[in-house]
Amino acid sequence: MNASTKNKKQLRKKILFSLILVSALIAFRIYLPTLAKNYINKALADIPGYYGQITDIDIALIRGAYVIKGLYLNKVNAKTQVPFLNFPTSDISVEWKSLFKGKVVSEVYMYDPEVIYVLEDMTSSVDSTSEEDWTKALTDIIPLDINHFEIQNGKIAYVEAQADPTIDLQINDIALTATNLRNIVAKKRTLPSSITATGSSIGNGDLSLKGNINLLKKVPDMDISFSLDNINITALNDFTRHFAKIDTEKGDLGIFSEFAIADGFMKGYFKLLMADTKFIGAEDGVLEKIWEGLAGFFKMILKNQNTGAVAVKAPLEGDLNNIQTAVLPAIGSIFKNAFIKAFKDGIDEEIEYKDAFVEKNIEDEEEPKWFEFRKKRKLRKAQKENAIKNVNQSDI
Numbered sequence: 001m002n003a004s005t006k007n008k009k010q011l012r013k014k015i016l017f018s019l020i021l022v023s024a025l026i027a028f029r030i031y032l033p034t035l036a037k038n039y040i041n042k043a044l045a046d047i048p049g050y051y052g053q054i055t056d057i058d059i060a061l062i063r064g065a066y067v068i069k070g071l072y073l074n075k076v077n078a079k080t081q082v083p084f085l086n087f088p089t090s091d092i093s094v095e096w097k098s099l100f101k102g103k104v105v106s107e108v109y110m111y112d113p114e115v116i117y118v119l120e121d122m123t124s125s126v127d128s129t130s131e132e133d134w135t136k137a138l139t140d141i142i143p144l145d146i147n148h149f150e151i152q153n154g155k156i157a158y159v160e161a162q163a164d165p166t167i168d169l170q171i172n173d174i175a176l177t178a179t180n181l182r183n184i185v186a187k188k189r190t191l192p193s194s195i196t197a198t199g200s201s202i203g204n205g206d207l208s209l210k211g212n213i214n215l216l217k218k219v220p221d222m223d224i225s226f227s228l229d230n231i232n233i234t235a236l237n238d239f240t241r242h243f244a245k246i247d248t249e250k251g252d253l254g255i256f257s258e259f260a261i262a263d264g265f266m267k268g269y270f271k272l273l274m275a276d277t278k279f280i281g282a283e284d285g286v287l288e289k290i291w292e293g294l295a296g297f298f299k300m301i302l303k304n305q306n307t308g309a310v311a312v313k314a315p316l317e318g319d320l321n322n323i324q325t326a327v328l329p330a331i332g333s334i335f336k337n338a339f340i341k342a343f344k345d346g347i348d349e350e351i352e353y354k355d356a357f358v359e360k361n362i363e364d365e366e367e368p369k370w371f372e373f374r375k376k377r378k379l380r381k382a383q384k385e386n387a388i389k390n391v392n393q394s395d396i
Contacts, residue, residue: 033059036057036059037056041054043140044137050074054068054069054070057069066093068092069090071085071088075121078118078120079118082121082159083114085114087114088113090110090113091109091110092107094107094144098147105146105147106143107149108142109150110152112152114155114157117159118160118161120161120162147180148178148181151177154175155171155172156171157170157171169202169236169239171200175199176209177195177197178194178195180194190221191213194210194212195210195224197210203232203235205228205232205253207227208227208228208229210224222259224257225347227256227346228254229256231254233274234248234251236248248278250276250277250278254345255272256270256348258347260352262354262356263356263357263358264321265319266318266356267351267355268316268317269313270316271313271314272311274310275310
């Protein structure tokens with residue numbers, strides 16, 4: 001066999017090998033979405049007490065991303081057909097700008113996600129002690145740590161289907177952005193990650209949340225301000241009628257809060273304002289009208305005459321395992337708003353992250369390193385002097 005024929009055979013082998021390799025890669029690429037879909041569905045099916053699946057998955061290898069479609073999760077033996085989690089489209093990809101900083105992390109974009117807590121479904125007869133945290137299964141679906149998280153047009157709802165009347169409290173049109181969650185940038189900052197959110201509640205209330213957090217701690221530190229303002233209080237009649245036997249004909253409600261958490265200790269406040277409120281519905285019975293009239297009487301006495309608002313402000317303080325609300329200051333705040341000074345309609349901007357710091361007692365503080373070093377040096381000096389003294393005594 002001459003050299004030319006031998007070279008032609010080697011060339012054919014190389015071409016054949018290349019064709020087989022390319023075909024295998026193409027086949028793997030075609031099968032990859034099915035493989036990933038089966039893996040995710042198995043992860044969802046293995047969550048004790050829950051069941052769920054995804055309908056499809058798209059993979060974009062060039063940009064290092066995949067899109068999960070039609071993910072839902074619900075409780076086993078749920079009494080309704082409403083999914084607990086419904087995530088129509090979730091885009092997970094590598095955050096390329098962090099690669100230039102030497103970090104391999106991901107960014108997640110969720111479109112139209114819904115979290116609907118149906119009380120009857122969540123209290124179904126399933127042994128809760130055997131249930132695994134469902135959030136772990138969801139994070140297992142994402143192989144890289146999340147550094148950027150974004151929600152567009154989200155929804156959160158709380159439902160009591162068997163209540164009379166049915167309770168359905170919800171926040172829609174949620175737009176949430178959380179950045180630098182893995183502290184890629186500005187590592188020396190105490191609270192390096194930022195979070196902002198807006199939304200629209202039942203009664204056309206305006207939701208606003210903003211703050212900074214540090215998620216890398218076991219108990220995250222944070223400094224958060226929250227407001228839910230301009231709620232048409234009549235939209236809450238089903239809720240107030242069920243729990244307090246009171247409904248309203250008109251009025252606005254505002255809910256405001258600021259809190260800071262440092263090393264598991266919280267300090268903040270919760271404030272509620274009701275303005276231009278009128279109780280007693282036209283279809284109420286006699287007893288309901290009497291009760292609502294009594295509530296209206298106290299409202300008239302306790303409202304601020306300038307603003308027309310009834311307000312209460314409750315301080316929040318304590319360890320996260322035992323957060324305390326001071327009852328007397330909360331009651332006193334009602335009279336303060338009515339007769340002394342009207343509360344501000346909005347965030348008071350009086351809580352800072354440093355307010356949550358708790359100083360240790362002197363006896364509980366760790367000794368500084370220099371103090372420990374000085375003690376060791378004194379000990380070595382004393383041992384050396386004793387050794388010299390023992391030698392001198394043996395010479396005598």
